[in-house]
Amino acid sequence: MHTSQALRSSHFEYRRLDPGGRVAFSAFCADYHDQDRVGVVSPRLEDGVLHTAYALLALTTAFYDVQRAAGGDFFIYPQHFAIIGQDPSAVSPTRDETDRAEKIGIATGAGRLDLTLDEAGIGGSWAWLDVWPGGNWHTASQTPAAMLKKVFDLHINRLFWPQDFTPPHKQEPESTNGKTSNGQLPDYALRILKSRLKSVFYYNTSSPTIEICADQPAVEIVQFSIDKLPAPVRQTLDQDADPPNSPALESYRQVSVNDFLEDVEACFAA
DSSP: OHHHHHOOGGGEEEEEETTEEEEOHHHHSTTOOTTOEEEEEESSTTHHHHHHHHHHHHHHHHHHHHHHHHOSOOOOOOEEEEEEEEOGGGOOTTOOTTOTTSOEEEOOTTSOEEEOSSIIIIIHHHHTTTOOSGGGEEEEESSHHHHHHHHHHTTOOEEEEETTOOOOSOOOOSOOSSOOOTTOBOHHHHHHHHHHOOEEEEESOSSOSEEEEEOHHHHHHHHHHHHTSOHHHHHHSOTTSOOOOSSEEEEEEEEOHHHHHHHTGGGBOO
């Protein structure tokens, strides 16, 4: 529980970009509750680590603020989940994800890597962001529909999603006898997500609406997280660049739940 000791809410500042100006945490995360289930969809292992780390740390700090306010000792982690893309060619429909020692084909910027679902494999970098324990690391085929289904299955209500990770145009299902095809979600999932999701953020976006400015303690934790990525992935990053100095910025585009569901409409059966 390193972040509960190292971070405080004063280490984060929130700014609106439309129009500009500093805002409170509540403007970034309205109606926050310490039981919120936060999900980061990371089509490649490193995507969420590189683009949502400060948001995760800020939300984790808000979670621990609630625990500290309650008084007494605590040993608890927030309900934060990483949903990581598997190389579609490596996905087995009968794979038991609970066998976390088995290597599976994970999509990364260095190509497919056969990794385990533990801290030595995919989890080390996420654990540093307090996305822990290992049961909070999940995989799904690297397609919008498969990863959205995992969002649905995990009862996520605050979602971080890469802006350019959208499905193709709506496809007609191959059959209409009550079963879905093309990996689509059933129509009832759309209705449930409309009521379950509280907020959606697009990350790695060209048109951000809000940003987080993080101080040095958070910057150091994020660098530790990046250092825990598998060596082939780290080699794809700009190793000549110096680690960011405090403060560091991370930006997102906050969209309405309805707009997000329209963007991923093709993931649902007609």
